[in-house]
Amino acid sequence: MKHDLAAVQAAIRAEGLAGWLLYDFRGANPIALELLAVPPGALLTRRFFYWIPAAGEPLRLQSSVEAHHFAWLPGRQRLFKGWRELEALLGQTLPQGAPIAMEYSPGGALPTVSYVDGGTLEWLRGLGLAIVSSAELVQRLEAPWSAAALAGHRRAAAALESIRRGAIARLRSALAAGEPLSDHGLQTWMLAEMTAAGLETNGPPIVAFGPDSGNPHHSPDRARPRWLAPEQAVLLDYWGRLAEPGAVYADFTWMAYAGSALPPAIADAWSALREARDAALAFLAERFAAGESPQGREVDALARARLAAAGYGEAFVHRLGHSIGREDHGPGANLDDLETREERRLIEGVAFSIEPGIYTPAWGLRTEVNALHWQGALLVSGELQTTPELLLA
Template sequence: MLTPEMLPRLQQLLADADLDGWLLYDFRGTNAIASGLLGFDGLVSRRVFALIPREGLPIGIAHAIEPGPWAQWPKAWPLRTYSGWRALESEVASLVQGKRVAMEYSPGDAIPYLDRVPAGVLEMVRAAGATVVCSGDLVSQIYATWTPDQLLSHERAAERIMHIAHGAIAYAGDMVALGTPVAEHELQARILEAFERAGLETHHGPDVAASENAANPHYMPSAASPRLIQRGDTLLIDLWAREKNGGVYADQTWMASMGAPTERVVTVWEAVRDARDAALSLLQSRITAGLPVRGGEADDAARAVIEARGFGPQFWHRTGHSIDSRELHGSGPQIDNLESRDDRLLIPGVGFSIEPGIYLPGELGVRSEVNAYVAEDSLLVTPGDVQRDLIVV
């Protein structure tokens, strides 16, 4: 959240980028970045703006009937109010006329995770005489980076999740051996119970998918259409959670085989594993050498391996997503040069997933997912015990 203590660092970033300010805008939760920085608890029902200038105090613009969301706005910082559209446009113009400001806007929607400001609002701001540029680098540095305590919370969650995943896979194997196979949704419920015991929380999921169901990257099991996990199945478990005190999410995918895997399954698994490792190797080598690296480059490295193995058309999604200090699918740099054109640098303090996959409809899906955090001169990968081979139970 934007605080007086944070302000000097942010204003230095604005100066370094030759910006006059960062103009925040939100309306009914359309811009989670702005509402998070402003410390809003819940949705605002009227349009709000706030200018963080390169010099001086931030200035907020609130609707007269809705002062509540601004409860955490420092009393020393000006807070103007409006009730009609004419007054709002006049206030905005007084803040931005002749200035170069950053907003959550991505030209051509190249980075949709940043493109939070409606076109009409951009027109209003530009008509007021402002030049608007993308706030992507500011978002990476201010909104998406983790604190040391948040990194520790992520590491703790990652270790707990790993053990929960291994326990769930072992249980599925035990049930097969006993002749009483468990259904996907039943194993999902067991994982959620384990989260509760471990002091973890999640907003939905996890994904438990056997063989052909795993070919849908966003599959979710259901009691309405139960699918038993049986001998001969390939099992995908994708699970994500964070500590209940509001820590940073950990997000992992584990692959197992109920009995000896077929040669086909092993071939697909090895392609996915090697693609994951290619992305990690590129990132580690660049970061250790102090060289710049972008998420899209890691996406290209993973994709090249899968294409070389003949499965390129079956890798349908980006290699990874941002995990910021608030959200599982965050607003920081994405590991993506497929779905979007994210050209932001991976800077110290940002975290993300690495999760290449191959999806063969009607047959099987394979994904391997770990998380990574950019330190000053190294790449930290969680969990510490990265899956090398299929877990055979």
């Protein structure tokens, strides 16, 4: 198992639960596979359950066809051949009426922790089991960073920011010399620099020129590139982690403008964007210093209200930020009251992005830094951009 059993059971008790019922069928529950340290590529063709009570010995319920799996897990093993035996074992083993956590989210509110299918939930509830969401458990065990993770993040962040400065230099040089530079070409260069710096990533950087910057997740197309031209907004979004076991991500966005002065519309939008970002950071710093852990949705709502008051509410089309961990979009609370209703709290040790954006058909703007609730304070990672860089200044 990935975590020490005592730590898992302490987390279960802290959440006031009777236990945690981990379930999977054919790899459908990545949270269970991660927590149980299932080797990649393991042949899992039958459903299984692993019951971790708040105290006492765990129990794994497995098909006789795959009895050889999970020998590394603590606890007893009970085998079943068919659904009747499995149903009897579940009914005999699990406490009825007491809260049992599973990877489920009421109303589908948090898709990132909702992996148990509806039919299985109906079946278990029909046996008298009180199934609740494991979202808080998952965050408590998976999301907090260690000091080593923070140190690795800082190294990755420094490398990424250096690559960003190199990308800006290439943009300036191309404009000054009148040399062609495509979005795909700059993306390819940035990705190669990341590899050379010892970073790995789950996706190439976003490089967006002109109207493509109005697409939050623009993906350059080698066959149909967009070329850098004067008077374009330029959006760079780049993320990576050290190519080392246990490393966590850094994820930033930086803006530039291919001109000598910002157009009034872009300057006004940027001012509103920066104010929303800084208001969110100030709110978090104050709450963390007071020993409080606000819900992710609170931070999103605050920044979104600022942008709405400035007239940009409809142009902010995504959540304020996402959890960051060993994956770029991590297992902890997001800053979100738009796409989902994120009621999990930003507990000690969790990291997340803060990235408000304004998008129009002609251009888009986004500013992104990373933040961490660390030892009762807010740590901010990444340069706080004050204005888009002028590439012809």
